[in-house]
Amino acid sequence: MRTLIYDTETTGLIKNTQLPLDQQPQVIEFYGYVQDDAGDDEEMQFRCNPGKPLPPIITRITGITDEDLMGLPPFADFAGDLQKLIESCDRTVAHNHSFDFQMISMEFARLETLIHWTENQVCTVETTEWVKGHRLSLKNLHIELFGEEFKDAHSAKGDVDALRRCFNEIVEREWV
Numbered sequence: 001m002r003t004l005i006y007d008t009e010t011t012g013l014i015k016n017t018q019l020p021l022d023q024q025p026q027v028i029e030f031y032g033y034v035q036d037d038a039g040d041d042e043e044m045q046f047r048c049n050p051g052k053p054l055p056p057i058i059t060r061i062t063g064i065t066d067e068d069l070m071g072l073p074p075f076a077d078f079a080g081d082l083q084k085l086i087e088s089c090d091r092t093v094a095h096n097h098s099f100d101f102q103m104i105s106m107e108f109a110r111l112e113t114l115i116h117w118t119e120n121q122v123c124t125v126e127t128t129e130w131v132k133g134h135r136l137s138l139k140n141l142h143i144e145l146f147g148e149e150f151k152d153a154h155s156a157k158g159d160v161d162a163l164r165r166c167f168n169e170i171v172e173r174e175w176v
Helices: 055-061 074-085 097-109 137-144 156-172
Strands: 002-010 027-036 041-046 089-093 121-123
Touching: 002 055, 002 097, 027 055, 027 097, 027 156, 041 074, 041 137, 055 074, 074 097, 089 097, 089 156, 121 137, 137 156
Parallel strands: 002 089, 089 121
Antiparallel strands: 002 027, 027 041
């Protein structure tokens, strides 16, 4: 089985899915790690330029600045490789999967490209909601499972590194 564990950083949150695509947030960073039962693990990471300035709150949360994205290619330049990666996987895992799924799907909709996702999607927020009776942030889930925080929160790679550890522990505990 090929499992894609992934995260996005974006220009904001989705406020209303009925808004036109040009009013929706955009992906500015992606990191995905494929755990392959055959041992052929792989990863993909990129930052891309959304073509407009970042809201100050996004810079505060992610540490990504307009200068960091200046001169970088748009999402479209990475879309083909990302589509191949997603479509090669039997399962996808994200913390708040519906958000990351929608963000990537919107980016492909902007490109008028249909992406085929596996139906085997795991949301670690939903999977572990019962632990405390409410939704846990990735930071709090990591603390719950391992008794410690993790480095580089709100960077796509830092979050996926922590998420991989959490997901594998959740599988080990047979919570999913």
